Amino acid sequence: MKLNTPRWWYRRDRKHGTALRMLLTPAGWIWTAATKRRLAGGAWVNVGAPVISIGNLTVGGSGKTPVAMETLRLLRATGVEAHALSRGYGGRLEGPVRVDPATHSAGDVGDEPLMIATTAPAWVSRDRVAGARAAVAAGAEALVLDDAHQNPALKQALSLVVVDGETRDEEWPFGDGSVFPAGPMREPLKVGLARADAVIVLLPTDVAEVDPELMEEFGSLPVFVARLAPEGPPPEGPQVGFAGIAKPWKVERSLKAAGCDLADFAPFPDHAAYSGGELKALADRAAVFGAGLITTEKDWVRLPPEWRARVTSWPVRARFEDEAGFLRLIRSPV
Incomplete structure (x- = not known):
């Protein structure tokens, strides 16, 4: 059973989720030690092509995922035959297999590789x-690599770390720094940054600039700012939105910022596999408001084919403020 992301993970003060955080902290120590051990014993294989x-x-x-898609787009636009590679989380195929959007489903290869494969060659392999x-x-x-x-497993020519740069409403991308499951971190912040070649801070279009305090976290690492912009306006008329991503509240916020007449919004766990009952409940809720249904592109590819015509996909893309500088970076090992 999947659970929604705890909102308190992203609060810097410990007034939120205090008891749970304390209870889960020892598990975070175990997670940290396991990650450190895995990295120390890595193979770091060179396969004859640069890995980003x-x-x-x-x-x-x-x-x-939006950053990976934009990285692929920029490389391919300059003549580099760049392919995506993912473990295919949520898919049943172990691979290696090249993703074919015409024949594969999210249940086969995972939602993110299926979405990437619409714009660039993508592979999944455990x-x-x-x-x-x-x-x-x-x-x-x-x-x-996503x-x-x-x-x-693989020797990396460049390791780029993506950071959610939205810090309003008392949220902080790293919470109070606690490691999973006591917080959102996969490893301590300084440890993870020490292996990075650059940081990409992703902002929504309605946030003017990166919080200076957040920029201080990255020390001397190069930082590139990208904006997550919708490809088009949301549909007219009232909508009931839903999303099964790690931070569904950001989708709700972005739809409203884009001018969507959002009558209601339903959050689901990350990579949620929508059941027929859940989708019918959403449709019934939309009928109450005389509204349409809208969701993210990542959620839309997970819908059963018979539901896709009934739900609007709302794709977003990452666009770099210093596109030329970012392109020089990713072209440097190629």
């Missing part, structure tokens, strides 16, 4: 080394 890791320091909700070798054999000149900052 798009990762993060928290357990979800930073915006890795064994990252085998997947990387398959992609290189198929002509990949560079590999963009969610690999804590995975030591």
Whole structure:
């Protein structure tokens, strides 16, 4: 059973979730030790093509997938045959297999690879080394790895850490710094940043600039700012929104900021597999308001085919403020 992301994870003061945080802190110590041991014993295999890791320091909700898609777009626009590689979380296929949006479903390969495959070649493989070798054999000149900052299987030419830069409403991207399950961190902040080559701070379009205090966290690391912008306006008329991502409240906030007449919003756990009953309940709720249904592109690809015509997909894309500088960075190892 999947659970919604605890909102208190992202509060800097310990007044929120105090008892649970204390109870779960010893498990966080075990998680930290296991991550350190795994990284120390990594193989770091070189497969003959540069590997660019798009990762993060928290357990979800930073915006890795839009950044991976934009990284692929920029590389391919300059003539580099860049392919995506993912473990295919939520999919049943072990791989290596190249994702085909015409024949694969999210249940086969996972929602994120299926979404990426609409714009660039994408592979899924539980064994990252085998997947990387398959992609290189198929002509990949560079590999963009989704969610690999804590995975030591492949030698990485660049390790880029994506950070959610939204700090309003007393939220902080790293909470109070506690490691999962006591907080959102996959590893202590300074430990994770020490392996990074650069930081990408992702902002919504309605936030003017990065919090200076947040910028101080990154020390001397290069920082690139990207904005998560919708590809188009939301549909007219009232809508009932829903999302199964790590921070569903951000989708609700973004829809309202884009001018959506949001009658209601339903949060679900990350990577939620929507049942027929849940979708019918959403449709019934929308009928109460005379509204349509709207969700993220990532959620939309997980819907059963018969429901996709009934739900509006609202895609967003990451766009870099210093696109030329970011392109120089990702082209440097190619």
